[in-house]
Amino acid sequence: MIDAALRDGTASRHSMFELFARRLSGGRRFGVVAGTGRLLGLLREFRFDDAELKYLADHHVVSRETLTYLENYRFTGSITGYREGELYFPGSPILTVEGTFADAVILETLALSVLNHDSAVATAASRMSIAAGERPLAEMGARRAAERSAVAAARAAYIAGFGATSNLEAGRTWGIPTMGTAAHSWTLLHDTEEDAFRAQIAALGHDTTLLVDTYDIEKGVETAIRVAGPQLGGVRIDSGDLAIVAAEVRAQLDALGATGTKITVTSDLDEYAIAALAAYPVDSYGVGTSVVTGSGYPTAGMVYKLVARQDANGGWIAVAKKAQDKGSQGGLKTAFRRLDRGIAYEELVEIADGFERSATPADYPDARALQVPLVVRGEIDTAHEGPQGVAAAREHHLRVREELPVRALALSKSDPAIPTVFADAGA
Amino acid sequence: MIDAALRDGTASRHSMFELFARRLSGGRRFGVVAGTGRLLGLLREFRFDDAELKYLADHHVVSRETLTYLENYRFTGSITGYREGELYFPGSPILTVEGTFADAVILETLALSVLNHDSAVATAASRMSIAAGERPLAEMGARRAAERSAVAAARAAYIAGFGATSNLEAGRTWGIPTMGTAAHSWTLLHDTEEDAFRAQIAALGHDTTLLVDTYDIEKGVETAIRVAGPQLGGVRIDSGDLAIVAAEVRAQLDALGATGTKITVTSDLDEYAIAALAAYPVDSYGVGTSVVTGSGYPTAGMVYKLVARQDANGGWIAVAKKAQDKGSQGGLKTAFRRLDRGIAYEELVEIADGFERSATPADYPDARALQVPLVVRGEIDTAHEGPQGVAAAREHHLRVREELPVRALALSKSDPAIPTVFADAGA
Structure with missing residues (x-):
């Protein structure tokens, strides 16, 4: 895809990808985001070395132009996302990755591999931890x-x-x-x-x-x-x-x-x-x-979808896949967890008109803003990496788990503990 | 364990560990051994580096004597096993690892991690490949x-x-x-x-x-x-x-x-x-x-058990865990797949009296011997490693899969396609 996009000029279109789960595996009542700190550490080292480039060249996988692009690859875009340890629900915008199409699409497999695996384990582990008291x-x-x-x-x-x-x-x-x-x-x-x-x-x-x-x-x-x-x-x-x-x-x-x-x-x-x-x-x-192995659900089933991009005139448009069973929701999203006396009752996802976030925490005084900057124009926030990131994620998880309604703590299969509500900022 | 075994002298007892599956996950009719070549590649690099030793020392995980042992660790024992790509059944002696107790027990997690994961994937993949025709x-x-x-x-x-x-x-x-x-x-x-x-x-x-x-x-x-x-x-x-x-x-x-x-x-x-x-x-x-993810069964459930060792007098004795639901079968085992006109009908596992194999292929002219030397006194057979090992394993798998009886090709849950029969060489 990068090869063809470099050829037709679309590789440089400014794009926004979103990592989210369409549903919670196994009738779980909540999901737990994990892997973010690991992903950021891997992103820091994400380069193509000589042996890798040689393989791609020798096997004619990509063109010379693409080899040059890969040789110089360094993520210079931005990533906003849920804190590691945070809970998530269907449609929660767990990560939003912004950059050129080529720069952002190339992270798809890495981001999904890490978050799908780690979140599946964390979700199962949280249920066990609740059961163990x-x-x-x-x-x-x-x-x-x-x-x-x-x-x-x-x-x-x-x-x-x-x-x-x-x-x-x-x-x-x-x-x-x-x-x-x-x-x-x-x-x-x-x-x-x-x-x-x-x-x-x-x-x-x-x-x-x-x-x-x-x-x-x-x-x-x-x-x-x-x-x-x-x-x-x-x-x-x-x-x-x-x-x-x-x-x-x-x-x-x-x-x-x-x-x-x-x-x-x-x-x-x-x-x-x-x-x-x-x-x-x-x-x-x-x-x-x-x-x-995620107690029966070894992958969290998250996907990574293009949700907005520049068009040929430099305008900004939301895009979405239309398939009935596997559709996506276009546009930049801002997410809040709405709380009533400290107990969560709604995952509110506001969809912006264009490229800028239109909602702020001040708009929802009963709500907790869920997204934090993880990478800003290529600069990775080190607070999420290494042992300190793990300690912070654990503390965050144990704290936000207290916001769950009691029905979320049952182990049987059910609907998500709180509904996800999409709100259109333009409406 | 190594720490305590170095202290009481049992670390140097000559020991034999066996890697096997008690049952086939998910009512599968056969299992597929995979990961052997990867394990041998990892074994070649299996050392404890300075950073690892420093962590163990700083956190007082092991004694100074054990640190010295780990610093000098190099596997000098022998491993015999099923070829990669081979089919296995409950109790098949997939790997037999011989060495001092310390030298062999330290490989437990590595061997199980690699073979449990890779065999789970290969077993699911083989069923898909049969279904795809x-x-x-x-x-x-x-x-x-x-x-x-x-x-x-x-x-x-x-x-x-x-x-x-x-x-x-x-x-x-x-x-x-x-x-x-x-x-x-x-x-x-x-x-x-x-x-x-x-x-x-x-x-x-x-x-x-x-x-x-x-x-x-x-x-x-x-x-x-x-x-x-x-x-x-x-x-x-x-x-x-x-x-x-x-x-x-x-x-x-x-x-x-x-x-x-x-x-x-x-x-x-x-x-x-x-x-x-x-x-x-x-x-x-x-x-x-x-x-x-192994199509519902992400791990093959293989275990790594001590099956024979020297006693205090240097004699050789078979050992086994007695738990009713999770027992093991002591002794060195030699495995054959018995064939009738090219179709498998029995996994024969002969248990030796002592340290030497007592059965040879000549004893069972209708049978195929299943074990090959993988490591001989620390020397790894390179034929199983890298791309050549993968190509050989695939070829072997596709060949031996032809030996399966027709009932083994059905997808529904069932008993193993052929029974495993243990024979006591001394009997």
């Missing part, structure tokens, strides 16, 4: 996601309310608290379960968590307390009917005097399983597969 | 997978029978044929649909594929043929009821004399949608979301 949640799913996605997933889960990750690379890159766990191979490595427990306590002290289900849970718990004493930090259970087993293990621990020893469970948990365990004596959850 | 399939899902996973997904889809990808990085890295497509933004960028089509033809010639559903499909097809003439290469439809629309568009194209113009469809296809379109005039499919 005050009990700590740890992300332990690295092995069930591709090796780099796993790091991004740990980051998204933390933003959406998880407290820690077993992914050390996520700890190093994004400043997320990390935790570890002993695997069954640790027990199997030793000649007896008791040897394994003794070695773990010698290395990590009595505050460690022993995995007690390699052979027989009841014997495992008995051995654990015999070896560690009643001051043992915790036991982990990774198989069986967790509700029943947790109750049995709690009773056994209490009978052995280990009333302070905590119970962690970890077997194929998702938000529904976590909710079902609320009434049972579980102290913390470790979640793997379901969080890193 | 002779019609070409292109992978176009980069925007619905995290940015690096997307490249791995394109690779896995190609191994499992897709013919091309829109992911240029996958083309560059893995030698996969690439293709491109015009988006709706291309049409919307231009003042009229006709302008967009003329510009595309000027850049790419008459053999290109025009996207005809931005405004009105019937008018789009009429404009496309008026502009390009009846020698137009193809049209793409990305919305609506594809079966009905394809039939209408075919009739319209034929009436306009464009009998050779092909129809590509691309809207939310999965293996079921592809199968349902078999009787309609569609020439090729572009698949996005469903293939890169």
